[in-house]
Amino acid sequence: MQLMPFWGCMIPLKYPQMESAVRFTMEKLNVDLIDDNRLSCCPDPIYFKAGDKMKWLILAARNISIAEEKGLDLITMCSGCTATLCEVNHHLKEDASLKKEVNKKLKEIGREYKGTVEVRHLVTVLRDDIGLKKIRDSVKVPLEDVKVAIHYGCHLLKPSAIMKVEDPLTPTILAELIKATGAVPVDHKEYLMCCGKACKDVDISLNMTRAVFESVEESGADCLGLICPTCFDSFDIGQLRISRHFQKDFQIPVIYYFQLLALAQGATIEKVGIPYHKIMPKSFIEKLQPEPIMA
Amino acid sequence: MKKVNYEFRDKLNTVLGGFAHNYCYQCGACVGDCPAHRFLPEFNPRKIMLQAIYGLEEDLLGPDSLIWNCTNCYNCYERCPQEVHPIEVIIALKNMTREKGTQSPTVENILQRVNEKGVTVISTEMIKKRRAELGLPEYKLEGKEEIEKIMNS
Structure with a gap:
């Protein structure tokens, strides 16, 4: 293809x-x-x-x-x-x-x-053209210990009449794709929240992002999984700002879906640039790659 | 007493996405699911549509306009039974601020960057190094003259 x-x-x-x-x-x-x-x-x-x-x-x-x-x-x-x-x-x-x-x-x-x-x-090519089976078959190291809270972001699904991915109120595409890596998608209440990037008033963005972090924390997930670099920006480097502003040290690693998939397919953490992330607790890296694997 | 400013409405009608404000019947479906409203109650897409219907130019296009707090999440686009697409009306209003000179500085920066570089993110030495570490080719953009020509036409 x-x-x-x-x-x-x-x-x-x-x-x-x-x-x-x-x-x-x-x-x-x-x-x-x-x-x-x-x-x-x-x-x-x-x-x-x-x-x-x-x-x-x-x-x-x-x-x-x-x-x-x-x-x-x-x-x-x-x-x-x-x-x-x-x-x-x-x-x-x-x-x-x-x-x-x-x-x-x-x-x-x-x-x-x-x-x-x-x-x-x-991600729609993965779901509709390549198919979940082929993705599962490509996985060498299922990420069975990794619990992923999903952040859909706004622009994959909406406006639904134009995007035609699925109902934006009950999406499943990312949960299905995460399962295909062996990882476990975890429900959390703010999974459809916006990342807040576009608002001029800083308080809106800060509170919106905090709501997502609190929701992820409550869910017991190991990380926040997403598919958009702008959302990533809000949640990774943005987490430092949130932690400082609210005097609360969030430690929620944020991961781009294709990093998860690549790791499951045998990529090293270096190959997918995990060490470049601002928030990356050692305990999570160990979950991602318990032992060195040659790509 | 407020008087409807039809001149302003006529102008909004000609901007892409602006005309649909005429269809708003103030039901408020756009409000309940608006994340910006949840965190800043003064931001209310129904009220913004009402201001558009009244033609309240200063409230909408002035330097303190609340329109810049829209998250661009498209929930109002999904909810509106009249297909007003409040977010698109807000974007039309934002387009109108440029003529007035009250646009957000970020908008101007982004337009300028695309004009000069063809992209919105400026490449840094650190990123060049990371690309090399990851085994990625150097980032190149060709056809910048085409972009410049469109930007300046």
């Missing part, structure tokens, strides 16, 4: 361990990633879209047109990129006059958006 990965900005330029983990897992699942260095910022669905929605549409359409050139679906690994590219793809497929307006601008750089490919988050 061939896919065009859309790495975005945060993964390659802030959390390259996520890129490393994705590349490792895709190799194990016999997926060819056809990279293209012309893919830019998606552009970001929060600030860029709030500044100039028309240019946001045009730049996103430019990115999609690159995948169209090669006839490949564009696959995202960040919920923000998923939000922008899925939404723009949807609107341009539905709205002929908007598409015409966007294409007028793209013509100036010799491009055209046609509407011939799909944009999807990689």
